[in-house]
Amino acid sequence: xxxxxxxxxxxxxxxxxxxxxxxxxxxxxxxTFIYLGDTARLPYGTKTPASVIRYAVQCGxxxxxxxxxxxxxxxxxxxxxxxxxLRDAFSVPVVGVVEPGAEAACAASRTGHIAVVATExxxxxxxxxxxILARRPEARVYSxxxxxxxxxxxxGWFTGDVPRKTAEIYLCPMLAQAPVDTLVLGCTHFPxxxxxxxxxxxxxxxxxxxxxxxxxFVAQVVEQHGLAxxxxxxxxxxxxxxxxxxxxxxxxSLFLGETIHPQDVKVVDL
Amino acid sequence: xxxxxxxxxxxxxxxxxxxxxxxxxxxxxxxTFIYLGDTARLPYGTKTPASVIRYAVQCGxxxxxxxxxxxxxxxxxxxxxxxxxLRDAFSVPVVGVVEPGAEAACAASRTGHIAVVATExxxxxxxxxxxILARRPEARVYSxxxxxxxxxxxxGWFTGDVPRKTAEIYLCPMLAQAPVDTLVLGCTHFPxxxxxxxxxxxxxxxxxxxxxxxxxFVAQVVEQHGLAxxxxxxxxxxxxxxxxxxxxxxxxSLFLGETIHPQDVKVVDL
Numbered sequence: 001x002x003x004x005x006x007x008x009x010x011x012x013x014x015x016x017x018x019x020x021x022x023x024x025x026x027x028x029x030x031x032t033f034i035y036l037g038d039t040a041r042l043p044y045g046t047k048t049p050a051s052v053i054r055y056a057v058q059c060g061x062x063x064x065x066x067x068x069x070x071x072x073x074x075x076x077x078x079x080x081x082x083x084x085x086l087r088d089a090f091s092v093p094v095v096g097v098v099e100p101g102a103e104a105a106c107a108a109s110r111t112g113h114i115a116v117v118a119t120e121x122x123x124x125x126x127x128x129x130x131x132i133l134a135r136r137p138e139a140r141v142y143s144x145x146x147x148x149x150x151x152x153x154x155x156g157w158f159t160g161d162v163p164r165k166t167a168e169i170y171l172c173p174m175l176a177q178a179p180v181d182t183l184v185l186g187c188t189h190f191p192x193x194x195x196x197x198x199x200x201x202x203x204x205x206x207x208x209x210x211x212x213x214x215x216x217f218v219a220q221v222v223e224q225h226g227l228a229x230x231x232x233x234x235x236x237x238x239x240x241x242x243x244x245x246x247x248x249x250x251x252x253s254l255f256l257g258e259t260i261h262p263q264d265v266k267v268v269d270l
Numbered sequence: 271x272x273x274x275x276x277x278x279x280x281x282x283x284x285x286x287x288x289x290x291x292x293x294x295x296x297x298x299x300x301x302t303f304i305y306l307g308d309t310a311r312l313p314y315g316t317k318t319p320a321s322v323i324r325y326a327v328q329c330g331x332x333x334x335x336x337x338x339x340x341x342x343x344x345x346x347x348x349x350x351x352x353x354x355x356l357r358d359a360f361s362v363p364v365v366g367v368v369e370p371g372a373e374a375a376c377a378a379s380r381t382g383h384i385a386v387v388a389t390e391x392x393x394x395x396x397x398x399x400x401x402i403l404a405r406r407p408e409a410r411v412y413s414x415x416x417x418x419x420x421x422x423x424x425x426g427w428f429t430g431d432v433p434r435k436t437a438e439i440y441l442c443p444m445l446a447q448a449p450v451d452t453l454v455l456g457c458t459h460f461p462x463x464x465x466x467x468x469x470x471x472x473x474x475x476x477x478x479x480x481x482x483x484x485x486x487f488v489a490q491v492v493e494q495h496g497l498a499x500x501x502x503x504x505x506x507x508x509x510x511x512x513x514x515x516x517x518x519x520x521x522x523s524l525f526l527g528e529t530i531h532p533q534d535v536k537v538v539d540l
Contacts, residue, residue, distance in 0.1 A: 047513050049309055148418075157418070243317050
């Protein structure tokens with residue numbers, strides 16, 4: 001099948017989705033990926049649904065025009081509000097991060113008391129709550145917007161007093177009210193603060209990160225649709241950003257866990 | 271002069287410039303202001319100069335088309351990189367926040383060792399350093415990007431452990447190296463964290479906030495150009511944003527120091 005030769009498109013509002021790309025590359029080492037970060041218009045988390053949908057479809061179209069076999073929306077805010085619009089607009093399979101994250105949370109929780117931490121936009125959209133309740137109708141879902149986690153991750157302040165104290169302020173009041181045993185990291189930036197968040201919530205709360213679950217889900221879709229790259233493919237990544245390749249490379253390297261060189265980041269003019 | 275009847279246009283990347291608007295209204299209570307926050311594309315502080323210039327000119331054009339007598343660029347990043355382009359593009363006087371801030375710092379400092387805290391974009395542009403050295407060539411300028419201050423201000427976390435500790439991490443290494451006696455708050459968000467910053471730097475460092483200096487400078491320009499509103503004018507504000515009027519109203523109320531109602535925020539479609 002010709003489409004199998006095409007890359008997998010990965011789209012995010014900026015660099016956060018590189019944590020998802022990292023998991024995707026581990027799960028699918030033979031695949032080639034095109035990653036597009038809409039750095040000119042980040043963050044999506046504080047924008048209205050109408051704007052996020054418009055931006056997401058525009059970015060999806062750029063990837064589609066280049067030729068991709070599958071689109072991964074590696075951005076929680078865009079997955080939360082724009083997935084239907086993207087599925088309507090494009091013929092390739094579209095995978096978001098919310099459904100796999102909800103799936104993983106439902107599997108992990110014993111008590112059914114599940115907390116979701118995310119951006120303001122994702123929390124307001126209520127998509128994690130809907131997806132969790134669709135799978136476990138008896139569950140109780142507690143949501144908390146944690147905007148500062150985004151800034152901390154982008155600044156590279158992953159551990160220490162400031163991220164731990166920030167996590168305590170956001171999370172401890174919520175945990176004091178309910179027997180939460182599972183916390184969904186509902187923003188692609190948050191896995192970088194995993195240690196600080198774990199220290200704040202204590203050992204009885206399990207953290208669920210949608211990156212690895214999404215990667216497993218994408219692997220299934222690739223398999224089901226007969227889209228796997230031909231045997232012997234070595235895989236690779238093309239990085240693209242809509243603004244600021246230097247910052248993309250510098251901060252993105254922290255997120256991807258390997259060095260990105262600015263000259264390897266193609267700038268896409270919207 | 272007919273232009274005197276027109277409002278003063280105030281432009282910012284989002285809501286930070288409302289701290290400047292607050293000072294402007296105190297200094298010029300008879301004037302009417304149109305405030306345009308480019309919330310659809312904030313933050314400017316992490317974007318490239320080319321993008322910031324394009325956005326600033328576009329926003330300036332919207333205000334000019336509505337009819338204004340003077341344009342205040344109440345955004346440090348845009349003032350730092352786009353002021354020349356704006357002055358080329360428009361015939362009305364254009365006032366930024368960097369020159370007044372630099373002026374105030376030079377007047378306040380005894381030692382000539384001046385620190386500037388700002389966004390990444392403002393620091394990289396080096397405009398405060400240039401403007402300070404143009405006024406005091408013997409001065410020593412120390413710059414530090416403090417991206418997290420923006421997020422803390424927007425989250426309403428003005429005081430307490432997290433902002434104080436954050437300020438210590440950013441500022442104490444710089445202050446340990448040099449006899450700084452003046453610290454310029456080179457981002458319109460930062461005055462909201464004034465108390466936490468003051469606690470971190472101690473009583474020997476004077477904080478200079480460009481909002482009030484800019485307001486005094488605008489009052490002079492209005493006077494010099496014969497642009498003062500006619501006697502008996504009661505003044506007022508029209509708020510406009512390119513996205514998210516609810517968030518603009520909610521967070522903006524903190525910045526302006528008075529309540530903004532979402533229904534009073536006009537949404538401008540770019």
